[in-house]
Amino acid sequence: MNETLSLFGLATTPLELLSFVLSVVTVWLNIRQNHWAWLFAILSSGLYGGVFFDAKLYGDMGLQLVFITVSVWGWYQWLHGDDTHERLPVTQLTARGRAVAALAWLGAFAVLAWFLRSFTDTDVPYADGFLTAGSLVGQVLLSRKRLENWHVWIAVDVLYVGLYLHKGLLLTAVLYAMFVVMAAIGLRAWRRSMGQHGQASATMVLK
Template sequence: MNESISVFGFSTSLLELSSFILSVITVFLNIRQRHWAWLFSILASGLYAAVFFDARLYGDMALQFVFIGVSIWGWWLWLSGIKESSASSPRWLTMVERWVVVVVWMVVFVPLAWFLKSYTDTDVPYVDGFLTAGSLVGQVLLSRKKIENWHVWIIVDVIYVGLYMYKNLMLTAILYAIFVVMAVTGLKTWSKACQQ
């Protein structure tokens, strides 16, 4: 599944292509608030773990396993619609919660970047660590149906486009460019749903 194929004029693998397709389906279903998004997220994350291991993006690789766990939790939250989980409809964070999100992002980033720099052979420990920490924050916010998850994904996805181009994962760079557009759409859709 790791043999090289050509898609859109870019060299990729069937593994990366499969991950790409499942990931687009995931975000499309997330925007529409369909619980099946979590199943596609689990499948895409499992495949992308192998893609990122091959690219020496160990933070991203480990993140895929976290995504699988958070996806199981998110799926449960979305299906149960528990009031105290705020999973029944999208909601905005309070100003204090927004600051907590920023602090948590940085608190996760610093040791993660240090670990990647000290104990792996990655050539991008700081970017990998920053984006991995941001993706964790975004995934938790998405699971809790917090509208700010889309802000996090826009920031993270824009930077990921450059990282994946640098790593010559062109199909994945295109995917994350599509994710930026989808995140903007998700932000508008969820904001509108919150006003109703």
């Protein structure tokens, strides 16, 4: 699965290619708020763990293991996550929630960058740590259907394009460029869904 092949002029491997396809399906299903997205997330994360190990992106490799765990929790949340155990609606963070998310990102970055610099042979400890921390925050927000998860993914994915180009993961760089566009589409779709949910709630109150 690690032999090099060429796809439209891009050097890749069968493992990276399969991970690519599963990741696109995952984000497409996330945009549609389809809970089966979590199954594809688990599969793509498992495969990308191997891709990132080969590239010495150990923060991203470890992140895939966390993603698998969070995906199981997120799957449950999407199906039974609100107080009435109904399908979880799209909501926004409060100002305090946004501050907590930002502090969590910075705190996780500090810890991960230190760990990667001290205990691994990666040549990009700060970039890997910063983007891994951001991805963790984005994944938790996604699991709770917070609208701001798309803001996080847009920022993270833009930076990941540069990192993966630097590491020679050309197909994955293309994937994350696609993710930027898909995240923008997801932000718009979820904002519209949130508005529709608010209108439906208002109608129920009036009735």
